[in-house]
Amino acid sequence: MFHVGDIVARLSHRQDIFFRIDQLNSNVNGERSAILKGLNLRLLADAPVTDLVSKRPMEIANYEREDNKMIYKKLHKLTSQRKVDQDDQREFFEIPGRVLQLDGDQDYLSQCIKTYRQMGIEAKGICKSEIEQPRVIRKILQENPADILVLTGHDGFINGKIDFHSMDSYRSSRYFVESVLEARRFQHNRDALVIFAGACQSNYEAILSAGANFASSPKRMLIHAFDPVFIVERIAFTPTDQIVSVKDILMHTITGTDGIGGVETRGQMRRGYPRSPY
Template identity: 40%
Template sequence: MIETNMIVGRLSYQCDILFRVIDVKEIDGREMAILSGKDYRLVADAPMEDLILISESDRLKKTTEVRSLEEQSFELFRQDIDLIHLAQEYKETSRYRREHDYFQMPGRVLHLDGDPFYLKKCLDLYEKLGVTVNGVHCDEKEMHLRIASLIEQYRPDILVITGHDAYSKAKGKKIDLNAYRHSKYFVETVKEARRKVPNLDQLVIFAGACQSHFESLIFAGANFASSPLRVNIHALDPVYIVAKISFTPFMDRINVWDVLRNTLTGEKGLGGIETKGVLRTGMPFEPSTLEE
């Protein structure tokens, strides 16, 4: 018997993605499960007879594979950030000819997420990367109603608008925004955010989830979005993009490929426009003052 919170696979898709059952309901006289991707930002529904409970051993094998990719991506981004820090240190100390007397202010992030499980995973990764973040769980359909007040409250440099999404061929062509589960709500949220902060470099926005309508999100005002080829994106990909932006100096422009190359999904699922970093450097730095 399949119940909520169980981890399942879809037989019709050869169990390619692990899902968590988040609801069971009757649709058109048929018992259907509402599914949330365990590691990918995909939401789907499936008839109960198409689902199979994933055994502990199969679940562990799949999870181990995904975690290995996550660790690889984390290490590559960690190296990128370390190189940025070294370059800044070289510059600010006049080629190491004077003492360290500067401080840095990375970008502040507001992460709005439709999935509380993914939000927690993302917040844990932000902490590992040293990114200052405020996380808010919000249903995708309500994000556009709350975003203006949240921007006023947190005054972020970077905004993440994400959760779950999916394209349904039965609802229309890929160019039709109404054929997507949550893309239109993400688009409205981006538009509302841009009404508050129109400048693309004053507030950097990442928006979208699995299979989201990339073009609409970019033209609504997002700097980075998913999904150019309507593929699934990994739950942690927005964090890696944000970390790169947060630690890049505001005088430097970010090459889009430099941001995407170390994500788990890559350019098929993520894209964007040329954007400035948000890290600011100041001086002097007096540790003794902070200790008092």
């Protein structure tokens, strides 16, 4: 028996990704299926219950440990580079860009906000489902001034679909597109409000066309829950008089250019002088 909240993997995919069961459903024939959310990937998928296998606590711990090691390596590289940059500019103080993140997953959101703050970035997180985000984004932006907006959650290319351009082929892409359009009606300048939007396998071209600076997923790949954090860190700590190198910024992500892409964007950090001794 499976229950909502159980950690499982799919037999048909060689148990490569661990998921948390989000919903359990039954059809008219009594066949049961599950809606699954990736444990560390922003993927929303479905599977018949017969395709699922429960994961033991030790397996989950090992899976999370390997994932944490990968995240730590990326964060260590980012912070080490930033320390070198700061040492070269010791007489200045820094005000990194402010972040506002809307996410359809409270667990992911909490992890992201905690990491932003550990890196010295002012950040606020608001949990809103993907379908809610377009309706609330303008009001939230009015009440929470930000330099960088992150619109994330879960997505996925629906099994059996063949049109990569149709919004009907994706679970959440239309909501990310609508949210970006609403945010751009509030602030049209891509350098005054930097936007990252999308999740696993999202309609990359449509999200960028709506006005996002960065989006997923060029090759309809899975993206890691922390990939938006790595993008935001580089933008937040790049001075406003510099253009963020798209190629360089993507090298700092876990997914790389298969999962995330974007356009040239100004940094959002302001330097001040002189630095106070207090």
